[in-house]
Amino acid sequence: xxxxxxxxxxxxxxxxxxxxxxxxxxxxxxxxxxxxxxxxxxxxxxxxxxxxxxxxxxxxxxxxxxxxxxxxxxxxxxxxxxxxxxxxxxxxxxxxxxxxxxxxxxxxxxxxxxxxxxxxxxxxxxxxxxxxxxxxxxxxxxxxxxxxxxxxxxxxxxxxxxxxxxxxxxxxxxxxxxxxxxxxxxxxxxxxxxxxxxxxxxxxxxxxxxxxxxxxxxxxxxxxxxxxxxxxxxxxxxxxxxxxxx
Amino acid sequence: xxxxxxxxxxxxxxxxxxxxxxxxxxxxxxxxxxxxxxxxxxxxxxxxxxxxxxxxxxxxxxxxxxxxxxxxxxxxxxxxxxxxxxxxxxxxxxxxxxxxxxxxxxxxxxxxxxxxxxxxxxxxxxxxxxxxxxxxxxxxxxxxxxxxxxxxxxxxxxxxxxxxxxxxxxxxxxxxxxxxxxxxxxxxxxxxxxxxxxxxxxxxxxxxxxxxxxxxxxxxxxxxxxxxxxxxxxxxxxxxxxxxxxxxxxxxxxxxxxxxxxxxxxxxxxxxxxxxxxxxxxxxxxxxxxxxxxxxxxxxxxxxxxxxxxxxxxxxxxxxxxxxxxxxxxxxxxxxxxxxxxxxxxxxxxxxxxxxxxxxxxxxxxxxxxxxxxxxxxxxxxxxxxxxxxxxxxxxxxxxxxxxxxxxxx
Numbered sequence: 314x315x316x317x318x319x320x321x322x323x324x325x326x327x328x329x330x331x332x333x334x335x336x337x338x339x340x341x342x343x344x345x346x347x348x349x350x351x352x353x354x355x356x357x358x359x360x361x362x363x364x365x366x367x368x369x370x371x372x373x374x375x376x377x378x379x380x381x382x383x384x385x386x387x388x389x390x391x392x393x394x395x396x397x398x399x400x401x402x403x404x405x406x407x408x409x410x411x412x413x414x415x416x417x418x419x420x421x422x423x424x425x426x427x428x429x430x431x432x433x434x435x436x437x438x439x440x441x442x443x444x445x446x447x448x449x450x451x452x453x454x455x456x457x458x459x460x461x462x463x464x465x466x467x468x469x470x471x472x473x474x475x476x477x478x479x480x481x482x483x484x485x486x487x488x489x490x491x492x493x494x495x496x497x498x499x500x501x502x503x504x505x506x507x508x509x510x511x512x513x514x515x516x517x518x519x520x521x522x523x524x525x526x527x528x529x530x531x532x533x534x535x536x537x538x539x540x541x542x543x544x545x546x547x548x549x550x551x552x553x554x555x556x557x558x559x
Numbered sequence: 560x561x562x563x564x565x566x567x568x569x570x571x572x573x574x575x576x577x578x579x580x581x582x583x584x585x586x587x588x589x590x591x592x593x594x595x596x597x598x599x600x601x602x603x604x605x606x607x608x609x610x611x612x613x614x615x616x617x618x619x620x621x622x623x624x625x626x627x628x629x630x631x632x633x634x635x636x637x638x639x640x641x642x643x644x645x646x647x648x649x650x651x652x653x654x655x656x657x658x659x660x661x662x663x664x665x666x667x668x669x670x671x672x673x674x675x676x677x678x679x680x681x682x683x684x685x686x687x688x689x690x691x692x693x694x695x696x697x698x699x700x701x702x703x704x705x706x707x708x709x710x711x712x713x714x715x716x717x718x719x720x721x722x723x724x725x726x727x728x729x730x731x732x733x734x735x736x737x738x739x740x741x742x743x744x745x746x747x748x749x750x751x752x753x754x755x756x757x758x759x760x761x762x763x764x765x766x767x768x769x770x771x772x773x774x775x776x777x778x779x780x781x782x783x784x785x786x787x788x789x790x791x792x793x794x795x796x797x798x799x800x801x802x803x804x805x806x807x808x809x810x811x812x813x814x815x816x817x818x819x820x821x822x823x824x825x826x827x828x829x830x831x832x833x834x835x836x837x838x839x840x841x842x843x844x845x846x847x848x849x850x851x852x853x854x855x856x857x858x859x860x861x862x863x864x865x866x867x868x869x870x871x872x873x874x875x876x877x878x879x880x881x882x883x884x885x886x887x888x889x890x891x892x893x894x895x896x897x898x899x900x901x902x903x904x905x906x907x908x909x910x911x912x913x914x915x916x917x918x919x920x921x922x923x924x925x926x927x928x929x930x931x932x933x934x935x936x937x938x939x940x941x942x943x944x945x946x947x948x949x950x951x952x953x954x955x956x957x958x959x960x961x962x963x964x965x966x967x968x969x
Contacts, residue, residue, distance in 0.1 A: 442838055443837065460855045469848050469852045472849075472852040473848040
């Protein structure tokens with residue numbers, strides 16, 4: 314099948330798995346990272362105007378597609394980094410096999426459930442009013458994507474991205490109940506980077522995630538919410554580069 | 560034309576609508592008073608029983624987490640009506656089989672009602688409206704594929720009588736299917752499916768089921784009915800019979816125009832109270848991207864607001880048939896001819912605060928003075944004549960109903 318892959322910069326490789334907001338290579342933090350690394354970012358099928366393959370039903374399909382991609386690219390000692398839903402996919406991949414990776418970075422990632430059945434661990438982004446969703450997702454609301462200022466084509470991509478996002482995350486919502494029983498297999502250095510004001514998945518959720526991965530560390534970035542890489546690109550790049558250079 | 564009386568079983572006693580975000584999905588049920596609810600439920604059953612006695616057929620549907628329709632399990636109501644009514648056919652339109660996880664349970668419930676009513680069931684299957692997604696927690700992407708897979712399983716469960724069969728589809732799994740009871744009607748009850756696009760209409764036509772359209776009005780009806788007729792002709796090599804198509808509209812008949820207007824204003828509660836928060840109206844995967852994008856953007860400047868709830872607008876668009884018996888007949892006839900014809904009218908004859916007495920008065924006027932003429936109209940149907948009438952009329956968005964009435968000679 315066709316898979317769109319963005320490559321940017323040169324140097325040691327970072328396999329970047331974007332979140333439900335779509336590809337992240339357009340943001341300034343990516344330029345910073347691309348000064349020292351090669352960013353390899355597959356576009357999840359269904360995002361950025363790409364089609365959803367007929368057999369795709371959920372995140373498992375994405376995970377196995379990327380296992381193929383990792384073999385195909387013959388990655389070695391790469392850094393695996395995922396954002397939000399992409400962080401979930403990255404954690405799943407690392408729990409299967411870390412042989413091709415040197416480090417794992419999870420940014421405001423979903424993927425586990427930490428509370429009981431009546432606890433809403435992860436904001437229901439598909440059933441939350443736009444204004445409230447912005448407040449949960451952004452420290453600075455002016456950074457949020459604004460449908461009113463989009464062209465028709467951009468708006469249609471925005472709508473398609475939501476469909477793909479729903480496909481990968483609908484039920485169980487944004488998590489795999491089995492993942493907590495598998496995270497112990499991750500045997501490479503792992504860093505969680507979290508926006509201090511994230512209302513989609515809070516830093517407390519991030520700490521629970523961290524505690525399930527042996528030896529994982531966490532950096533909380535102030536004045537940022539669900540997208541610290543967008544809201545605080547310098548602080549984000551600094552946290553990443555420090556971890557990567559260790 | 561067979562006419563099916565329909566009310567959504569609303570709970571209309573709501574707080575001011577500026578005090579809540581959405582009448583669907585998240586309106587707290589503290590606003591539902593069970594004592595008043597009991598009165599309403601019994602009134603609605605009485606209305607359906609009256610429809611039965613007057614010679615109308617009965618239609619009901621179900622919705623979830625909404626005050627606009629407090630029937631969350633229509634098969635239960637059907638079970639009551641199977642006992643309480645004598646003659647009417649009982650249409651459920653329909654079972655939301657895309658959102659329900661157990662098609663076999665649907666097959667069983669429907670078979671039971673068919674047997675209990677001695678073969679009076681008409682069974683509808685629907686994809687459901689977008690605001691049903693959150694209550695069902697069902698991802699709506701590929702909804703049409705899911706609908707037809709569940710449908711295939713139910714149809715086989717109804718018609719296979721030689722012990723268990725296996726079903727392992729993409730969406731549904733059942734390895735020992737052998738329902739008891741089986742349906743009363745052989746080989747199975749008439750099946751209805753709602754149609755929202757020409758493509759979906761063709762799929763209904765391929766299976767020879769009855770295709771139903773809700774409130775598409777003049778702007779939408781030809782595209783949908785033509786989609787069905789073309790699909791039928793293509794699949795079966797013959798014209799679709801009139802009784803394969805159904806249209807649902809708000810209907811109110813009064814002794815005079817004023818009375819009809821008063822009643823219709825009450826019925827329009829159904830449209831005016833449908834305050835739905837955008838996040839429930841546009842769940843990901845329900846609409847194609849272009850439609851979803853349009854909903855996110857909202858109407859462009861100068862674009863007509865298709866939800867304009869004013870009586871005159873809704874009448875002109877063919878969503879409401881309202882007036883004296885003569886006027887209502889003329890409105891339906893005009894729409895019927897414009898659409899190319901249909902064999903079933905789904906009559907929303909009660910909504911909002913319309914009382915039992917008001918409902919029955921309109922229903923009685925309809926039954927005595929409009930219905931016989933509609934039956935004559937469909938009995939006179941001739942496919943060739945209809946084609947001529949149709950081709951003489953250009954596509955329109957609305958009609959001047961005042962003009963229709965003045966032209967009426969009888």
